[in-house]
Amino acid sequence: MIPRVLSFNGQSDIIRELKNIKVDEYGIKIMLPKADSFLIKICDVSSIAANILKQEMLSLGGDVAISRNSITGKDKKTSCLIMGNLIQLSRLTNKLKLQPFRLDEIGKSLEKAIANYRRNKFLIKCRKYTLNTDKKTLLMGIINLTPDSFSGDGLLNTPERTDSLEKIIFEKAEQMVKDGADIIDIGAESSRPGAKPISEKEEIKRVSLCLKLLVKKFKIPISVDTYKPKVAKVGLDLGASIINDITGLKEAKMRKIIAEYKAAAVIMHMKGMPRTMQANPQYHSLVGEVISFLSSAVDSAVKDGICPESIIVDPGIGFGKTLEHNLTILKNIKEFKVLGKPILLGVSRKSFIGKILNVNPEERIFGTSAAAAMAIKDGVNILRVHDVKEIRQVTKICDSIINN
Secondary structure, X not given: OOOOOOOOOOHHHHXXXXXXXXXXXXXXXXXXXXXXXXXXXXXXXXXXXXXXXXXXXXXXXXXXXOOHHHHHOOOOEEEEXXXXXHHHHHHHHHHHOOOOOOHHHHHHHHHHHHHHHOOOOOEEEEOOEEEEOOOOOEEEEEEEOOOOOOOOOOOOOOOOOOOOHHHHHHHHXXXXXXXXXXXXXXXXXXXXXXXXXXXXXHHHHHHHHHHHHHOOOOOOOEEEEOOOHHHHHHHHHOOOOEEEEOOOOOOHHHHHHHHHOOOEEEEEOOOOOOOOOOXXXXXXXXXXXXXXXXXXXXXXXXXXXXXXXXXXXEOOOOOOOOHHHHHHHHHOHHHHHHHOOOEEEOOOOOHHHHXXXXXXXXXXXXXXXXXXXXXXXXXXXXXXXXXXXXXXXXXXXXXXHHXX
């Protein structure tokens, strides 16, 4: 008999395996947390606290990796890599809560991070709508009301059209809904690298036209992709349910407007602004910095009255990030689960796919599908896409495998 090294997608898979070998229910309850293991990194821990943390975890049968010089006290601070299963970590957090040297804070943050990381199901409140991520990856279909979209699908880039713009918008949205879109996202200002901003007046004009056509006709949430509070307010007045802000709700006025309307918010990370964001972006610790930004933005949003169940996070693929940065985020996308929020990902037709495959935006459907499939496996809840029909097929297969 060849031993198998098992790979589990959450506790439900562990339970199924235990039941397959006929472990009794009481035994499953005892063994389940022992089979659920974690590797957790904490940065900037004082050497004193790190040594206590290591000793406590060793006493529980786990371990903590710390810098060599922190053992002697030469390093005043160190990063810690905690290794243990769920039952060991649960006992550790209880011990840390009684300790000095800010170990009580570490215990509380560990407890919260583990709970968030293990969460897979979200009910997202979007005004009169509620989106459910349980057993289904949601799709946000993109409608670009721009002449200069990077993907080539901007609806203002068709001067040869014979139909009215209103008809084109309506038919595009209708097809997206038919193909399985759960949300429609309206963008009236291009956010491609190097894009110039448009006036508030022009953006409002474009958004208003679209919302008046779609809100009453389609019974799904409509999102407005904007970072301007006045545009957001007009959009919400016309029935939008979500504000998708590429600046991560940087402006307090934006946060307060979203809270007032009880709308949902997509908080995205971007380094710089579209016009300059790709000018040699650099990070000391990419994933850690993006998670830290999003965490702080979520806290500010909640503080200003946005419902915690209405917040979605987006790491911002392609926004102030190189090819290598984008791949690093995608490889480590599961880490964003510690935020305890639904994760939205926008990889559709992005330039990193074009650079890898050397193809134009309209030829990037297979690259988009591959990135989407891997992201779904690692816990992404919402995909922002141009090609709804094709990516819905991807999500159905991935969701079926994960939920089997």
